[in-house]
Amino acid sequence: MTYCCALRLKDGLVFISDTRTNAGVDHISVFRKLYIFGIEGKRFFTIQTSGNLATTQAVIGYLKNQLTLNQEPNLYSVNTMFEVAELVGHTLRKVIADVTADTLEQSNYYCSLLVGGQIGEEPMQLYNIYPQGNFISATKDTPFFQIGESKYGKPILDRALSYDMPIDEALRCALISFDSTLRSNVSVGMPLDVLVYKKDSLNLPEGKRINESDEYFEKISKQWSETLKKGLQDLPKPTHDYFD
């Protein structure tokens, strides 16, 4: 499986992806699932992928090939983030249609994508693209999307994340969401790819790779365990009628 999460906040965008792929528990590999595109000073966006690895690599492959051969439309010729999402969605639909031309088992080849970024003076956008190629965009009410193994890490986002939060606090929230998922499900695994984009910067951040020996991640993971244990102990004791 996979876990990818993306946040669209007042002050910027945060993207985190794991790197574990598996075809059975005895066939585990590391593949990057966070791809960065852009032109310094003009446009920046990432694509995060979850699902069939051949499908996701084909989608990225087609999109990069269009850029290499300068075929239009491509990721650097379209005008808006909406058109980026459309192009990615069309590409995904085409890849799935090609591979399933002779079969009805489309869902084996499904993948989901998150696309977030900014073009010129347009506001930042974040899209969740479905296997059918259609998509929804993040809002102030729902400032995050998850794809893949999303349930373990959803409660902390539901509870603590808000659109107006400072980026660094939201980043910690998303990292804890990953830490919870890593601990509860072995199909999501280190290293993690993290990328923070600051609103209107139009730069191309490199992002950071978190390995198992990452000191900061280890520190917040340990502190979070203590926070939860202490938090539970500090809750008021159950009333008597729980024990009748």
Next chain:
Amino acid sequence: MTYCCALRLKDGLVFISDTRTNAGVDHISVFRKLYIFGIEGKRFFTIQTSGNLATTQAVIGYLKNQLTLNQEPNLYSVNTMFEVAELVGHTLRKVIADVTADTLEQSNYYCSLLVGGQIGEEPMQLYNIYPQGNFISATKDTPFFQIGESKYGKPILDRALSYDMPIDEALRCALISFDSTLRSNVSVGMPLDVLVYKKDSLNLPEGKRINESDEYFEKISKQWSETLKKGLQDLPKPTHDYFD
């Protein structure tokens, strides 16, 4: 869906079940999924159910019918908790075999069960019974089982629960696991049924039903939100390389 959770601790057993059933989002009902059996001073156990409602009600129906008609073996005639689990497992397998005699679509009729309790001087036991009627038992290493919509509430149990924990603290941990699930998934819903059994008491606790207006649950839910938000703020700030 459903969420049921059961803990087997050094000092006792804790059982919590939600009560929401749904056949589509426009067909939601309240059904109890935690059943209590026993003979005061001699044996006590609960059965928690998740999955096809007709299957789970048939299983409980057969088990009660055996008691009413005094057919052996029955839940009060078998000698050990292992035999209780076997009887429940056989009954489940029979119910599914009956309803699927003319179809290959067995999985539509699946359900999972948790059976926990104590008979006489035997140690307390907790079993997770699969749709095929076979089962596994909880251990010191893995002192809890979940059935149904289990992922949202698993991180807090993985992180904070241990076999040696005092019952009241483990109960708070399990209640928080439910609170997280209730917030993140509308297919799990109030009221909750909670039951605590103290080791070697061999009494038949009534258990408690938690409604939406329950003061204690509301209090710990609110305090937990504050714990998480404060805990996030107290984590050390991300290092600079996250923002490059």
